[in-house]
Amino acid sequence: xxxxxxxxxxxxxxxxxxxxxxxxxxxxxxxxxxxxIIQSIKVPIAYGPREKFLARLQDNPTGSATVxxxxxRISFEIDRISYAPDRKLQTLNKTVSQKDINGNNVYKKxxxxxxxxxxFKLQILTKTMEDGLKIVEQILPYFTPEWTVQVELLGSDFNxxxxxxxxxxxxxxxxxxxxxxxxxxxxxxxxxxxxxxNFYGPxxxxxxxKITEVKLYADTTANSGFIDTIIRPGLTSxxxxxxxxxxxxxxxxxxxxxxxxxxxNTTQTYSxxxxx
Amino acid sequence: MASNFYFNNFNSKGEQGLIQDLIVESIKMYGIDxxxxxxxxxxxxxxxxxxxxxxxxxAVSTVMYIKSVDGFDGEGExxxxxxxxxxxxxxxxxxxxxxxxxxxxxIRRDRPxxxxxxxxxxxxxxxxxxxxxxxxxxxxMGALQFYDVTCELFEYSNExxxxxxAAIDTVYNAFATTTTPYHLMSEEGVLLSTEDGFExxxxxxxxxxxxxxxxxxxTDISANFIDFSREDPFxxxxxRIA
Numbered sequence: 001x002x003x004x005x006x007x008x009x010x011x012x013x014x015x016x017x018x019x020x021x022x023x024x025x026x027x028x029x030x031x032x033x034x035x036x037i038i039q040s041i042k043v044p045i046a047y048g049p050r051e052k053f054l055a056r057l058q059d060n061p062t063g064s065a066t067v068x069x070x071x072x073r074i075s076f077e078i079d080r081i082s083y084a085p086d087r088k089l090q091t092l093n094k095t096v097s098q099k100d101i102n103g104n105n106v107y108k109k110x111x112x113x114x115x116x117x118x119x120f121k122l123q124i125l126t127k128t129m130e131d132g133l134k135i136v137e138q139i140l141p142y143f144t145p146e147w148t149v150q151v152e153l154l155g156s157d158f159n160x161x162x163x164x165x166x167x168x169x170x171x172x173x174x175x176x177x178x179x180x181x182x183x184x185x186x187x188x189x190x191x192x193x194x195x196x197x198n199f200y201g202p203x204x205x206x207x208x209x210k211i212t213e214v215k216l217y218a219d220t221t222a223n224s225g226f227i228d229t230i231i232r233p234g235l236t237s238x239x240x241x242x243x244x245x246x247x248x249x250x251x252x253x254x255x256x257x258x259x260x261x262x263x264x265n266t267t268q269t270y271s272x273x274x275x276x
Numbered sequence: 277m278a279s280n281f282y283f284n285n286f287n288s289k290g291e292q293g294l295i296q297d298l299i300v301e302s303i304k305m306y307g308i309d310x311x312x313x314x315x316x317x318x319x320x321x322x323x324x325x326x327x328x329x330x331x332x333x334x335a336v337s338t339v340m341y342i343k344s345v346d347g348f349d350g351e352g353e354x355x356x357x358x359x360x361x362x363x364x365x366x367x368x369x370x371x372x373x374x375x376x377x378x379x380x381x382x383i384r385r386d387r388p389x390x391x392x393x394x395x396x397x398x399x400x401x402x403x404x405x406x407x408x409x410x411x412x413x414x415x416x417m418g419a420l421q422f423y424d425v426t427c428e429l430f431e432y433s434n435e436x437x438x439x440x441x442a443a444i445d446t447v448y449n450a451f452a453t454t455t456t457p458y459h460l461m462s463e464e465g466v467l468l469s470t471e472d473g474f475e476x477x478x479x480x481x482x483x484x485x486x487x488x489x490x491x492x493x494x495t496d497i498s499a500n501f502i503d504f505s506r507e508d509p510f511x512x513x514x515x516r517i518a
Binding site for chain 2: 041065123
């Protein structure tokens with residue numbers, strides 16, 4: 001059943017980019033003993049997991065590194081995905097694009113998303129406690145405990161802004177300083193976040209509905225007749241709106257943006273008899 | 277019972293001097309010339325008892341023996357969540373006399389100090405001294421003749437290099453992620469800043485010297501779908517106007 005029509009909305013990639021963007025402009029400043037700022041440092045950030053051979057070829061291409069690692073730096077990765085039943089929406093609701101995507105009255109639509117929480121683990125590696133605290137102290141005030149960004153998850157066609165809250169769950173400090181002097185001190189700040197994400201199914205296309213037909217029954221338990229109402233757009237060949245079907249061009253030639261009128265045709269049926 | 281007077285030379289200065297000369301001569305024959313970089317702490321954090329910034333302004337040539345003859349020790353090269361880390365260790369032996377003569381006479385060092393650096397010419401890399409064993413041989417003839425210096429590949433954190441040795445300064449300052457080269461300055465050389473005191477720097481500033489940094493990548497990708505019309509909660513656009 002799953003996979004009959006492959007689809008990929010790149011939502012995971014977008015969520016990773018959103019999360020990375022929250023922390024990609026962190027600076028720390030260092031001062032001299034007199035309190036003068038002598039360095040302003042931008043902290044590099046990267047998504048942690050990567051293909052090993054690419055890492056070696058990129059980070060140590062000569063195989064003879066001149067530094068062990070450069071600090072400070074931030075790394076993050078997805079460590080958890082779990083369903084969020086408290087954010088469940090009515091499944092059959094549809095979101096429809098606001099634009100005619102190919103000029104032929106064709107629109108995109110997608111059903112309600114499935115709510116999932118994505119866990120992100122953000123790690124900050126610094127050489128000193130103070131460098132780490134300078135970074136963490138710039139992060140904490142933004143999360144109360146969530147920070148919400150507005151995102152166009154499905155592109156501009158849908159003209160739909162979605163709020164994506166990211167919640168700071170916990171902060172831990174891993175300071176490995178208790179060892180003999182030949183062991184290096186490793187100082188890592190670990191921040192766990194939960195991003196309240198939505199996942200959409202396949203985006204399908206459908207044409208604009210131009211004709212509606214409504215049948216009203218006074219009594220559905222007996223053959224007592226009904227009222228049948230058909231509404232369709234009306235447009236003369238001169239581009240003027242009309243409610244006269246005889247003057248209108250075929251409805252297939254009428255587009256969403258035309259200045260059309262409405263042709264309403266109602267018929268009544270009484271126990272098999274019809275009157276217009 | 278006292279030790280035998282005729283065989284106990286532990287207090288013999290002549291014997292001690294002979295062994296010292298032999299060690300100095302041996303290290304000169306089998307050792308390697310390298311640079312010793314003393315650390316200068318710019319600012320010491322009293323709360324956390326650590327240095328905030330360091331700089332290295334001198335490089336003193338001396339000779340040391342490579343004790344790790346089989347190659348680098350340590351955990352080697354591995355991939356962590358922070359990228360490729362190289363944890364290589366090396367142990368040098370340096371004669372007390374040589375160190376005092378070459379380094380101690382120029383800078384204030386009685387012995388090699390932990391956190392000072394050693395530039396190793398074979399792979400043109402800097403190693404940081406982690407531990408100095410001042411008694412690698414236990415009072416040979418009643419004296420200590422050399423130190424064992426255990427070092428590991430340098431963990432760079434925007435330290436400032438101004439040693440005058442191009443092979444060191446150029447290579448290591450290039451790792452910096454500081455905004456200094458991109459600061460906007462007046463004609464008089466005064467740094468420009470905003471009313472709030474934030475320094476101004478060129479828009480094209482980016483971390484270009486670290487190939488695995490993705491700061492700009494995230495900005496470029498997310499520019500297509502993040503709505504930045506709402507500023508961050510601490511911007512002035514959110515300030516309540518009375």
